[in-house]
Amino acid sequence: MIHQSAFASSMAASLAFSKPLLPFSSSSHANLFVRLRTQTYHHRSKSEIKCQVRKEDVVIVGAGIAGLATALSLHRLGVKSLVLEQAHSLRTGGTSLTLFKNGWRVLDAIGVAHYLRPNFLEIQGMAVKSEDGRELRSFTFKQEDQSQEVRAVERRVLLETLAGELPQDMIQFSSKLARIEANLDGETLLELADGSKLLAKIVIGCDGIRSPIAKWMGFPEANYVGHCAFRGLASYPEGQPYGPRVSYIYGRGVRAGYVPVSPTKVYWFICFNSSSPGPKITDPTVLKKQAKELVKNWPSELLDIVDATPDETVSKTPLVDRWLWPAVTPPASAGRVVLVGDAWHPMTPNLGQGACCALEDAVVLAKKLAGAIKTNEDYSSVEGALRSYGSERWPRVFPLTIRAYLVGSILQWENPLVCSVRNNIVIPKLVRLGPLLEHTNFTPGNL
Numbered sequence: 001m002i003h004q005s006a007f008a009s010s011m012a013a014s015l016a017f018s019k020p021l022l023p024f025s026s027s028s029h030a031n032l033f034v035r036l037r038t039q040t041y042h043h044r045s046k047s048e049i050k051c052q053v054r055k056e057d058v059v060i061v062g063a064g065i066a067g068l069a070t071a072l073s074l075h076r077l078g079v080k081s082l083v084l085e086q087a088h089s090l091r092t093g094g095t096s097l098t099l100f101k102n103g104w105r106v107l108d109a110i111g112v113a114h115y116l117r118p119n120f121l122e123i124q125g126m127a128v129k130s131e132d133g134r135e136l137r138s139f140t141f142k143q144e145d146q147s148q149e150v151r152a153v154e155r156r157v158l159l160e161t162l163a164g165e166l167p168q169d170m171i172q173f174s175s176k177l178a179r180i181e182a183n184l185d186g187e188t189l190l191e192l193a194d195g196s197k198l199l200a201k202i203v204i205g206c207d208g209i210r211s212p213i214a215k216w217m218g219f220p221e222a223n224y225v226g227h228c229a230f231r232g233l234a235s236y237p238e239g240q241p242y243g244p245r246v247s248y249i250y251g252r253g254v255r256a257g258y259v260p261v262s263p264t265k266v267y268w269f270i271c272f273n274s275s276s277p278g279p280k281i282t283d284p285t286v287l288k289k290q291a292k293e294l295v296k297n298w299p300s301e302l303l304d305i306v307d308a309t310p311d312e313t314v315s316k317t318p319l320v321d322r323w324l325w326p327a328v329t330p331p332a333s334a335g336r337v338v339l340v341g342d343a344w345h346p347m348t349p350n351l352g353q354g355a356c357c358a359l360e361d362a363v364v365l366a367k368k369l370a371g372a373i374k375t376n377e378d379y380s381s382v383e384g385a386l387r388s389y390g391s392e393r394w395p396r397v398f399p400l401t402i403r404a405y406l407v408g409s410i411l412q413w414e415n416p417l418v419c420s421v422r423n424n425i426v427i428p429k430l431v432r433l434g435p436l437l438e439h440t441n442f443t444p445g446n447l
């Protein structure tokens with residue numbers, strides 16, 4: 001169970017600053033110190049300050065897949081953490097995520113896969129079609145790799161399942177990180193939008209593609225890659241008619257897909273080229289209209305699926321990524337602050353690996369961190385453990401980010417001749433699924 005908890009009611013230890021903070025950015029740090037001192041001596045009693053600056057060992061920012069999986073992995077290893085989430089509750093909207101065997105191995109390792117599997121269909125294979133509905137090629141996952149496991153899970157259910165395994169009060173909602181500062185002892189001050197403050201020994205940034213923590217660490221913004229995706233989760237209370245097979249349809253500069261999620265739900269996407277992300281649109285009627293316009297002459301089942309979609313699940317997302325160039329992009333950790341999931345390596349969804357990699361990150365980090373904390377209770381080996389996490393994960397996530405980008409670029413080709421070669425020669429005769437899914441070979445081991 002998850003409870004919203006206010007700082008004021010926290011039983012956690014508190015701390016008034018006894019020494020000045022040292023800057024990553026020195027001027028803002030100095031200002032913070034002056035402000036805290038001013039509060040101490042001119043406005044607030046010591047006990048009020050104590051209520052305001054709470055001390056925590058491990059703080060995770062963001063209760064998405066990365067944050068919850070990291071919190072749960074640490075919990076399984078006996079390490080307590082506090083998860084701060086800006087929203088008032090878990091994200092209940094949204095669609096689904098296709099998880100491949102690497103994602104399922106992690107969910108097995110952290111002990112939640114058995115809750116999820118019965119609710120989501122195992123996808124047997126995929127069919128690739130052209131926009132006139134002609135089947136270009138079909139694949140069966142198990143024929144390519146007996147150990148492959150592909151299921152699309154509803155994001156809401158995945159989040160609720162992860163959160164449901166955490167102790168009460170471990171997730172603190174309505175807690176938007178507004179500011180972050182490092183201090184002399186290697187601890188990190190986190191200031192929330194409501195003005196409350198925490199001092200954390202370790203900070204794990206799981207705050208997604210626009211991560212304020214990544215920004216603070218010097219990472220550039222994620223790049224818009226030139227295409228956007230409409231998405232939705234169609235609902236069929238009487239049972240969906242599509243069976244356990246993914247269908248992809250490749251057109252010119254537009255592609256679409258629909259994925260059976262459960263006996264009653266089908267996830268769909270329509271991805272299209274656009275020189276800019278365009279205005280943010282949230283009106284589901286407009287979104288559906290625009291999505292259908294893109295595929296109006298395509299197989300009618302796609303239009304039917306869009307029509308069967310509840311408004312609250314429809315969205316449009318500009319696709320972004322960030323390439324972690326060696327020696328140019330900052331490392332995954334700075335001192336005792338570290339990034340996980342999209343906060344570190346946003347990637348386009350063309351390989352269905354963003355969430356899978358966030359899950360992988362979570363177990364790798366948790367093992368290293370728990371080992372370091374248990375070996376040296378003074379946290380002296382934590383920085384090394386975080387660096388080791390970054391070094392182990394970088395060769396995994398950097399090539400995948402590039403590969404996902406390249407696959408997306410090929411699938412978004414517009415040139416009619418090139419598309420014709422792709423659809424009539426490359427896909428039917430040359431593509432092999434096995435090598436394309438080799439990146440799903442990841443074994444997390446036991447926690």
Ligand SMILES: Cc1cc2nc3c(=O)[nH]c(=O)nc-3n(C[C@H](O)[C@H](O)[C@H](O)COP(=O)(O)OP(=O)(O)OC[C@H]3O[C@@H](n4cnc5c(N)ncnc54)[C@H](O)[C@@H]3O)c2cc1C
Nearest residue numbers: 062064065066086098177207208341342349352354355356
């Ligand atoms: C169109 C599309 C399709 C995709 N399909 C797949 C797929 O099929 N398979 C797959 O594996 N991946 C897929 N992905 C990728 C996947 O969605 C992401 O990789 C995954 O959600 C990353 O999880 P995360 O926890 O790192 O980030 P998020 O899910 O973004 O979570 C970040 C959390 O941090 C919180 N937060 C942000 N800022 C603050 C703050 N200042 N203070 C407190 N909290 C904050 C947010 O509210 C949020 O809850 C897809 C992505 C897109 C865009």
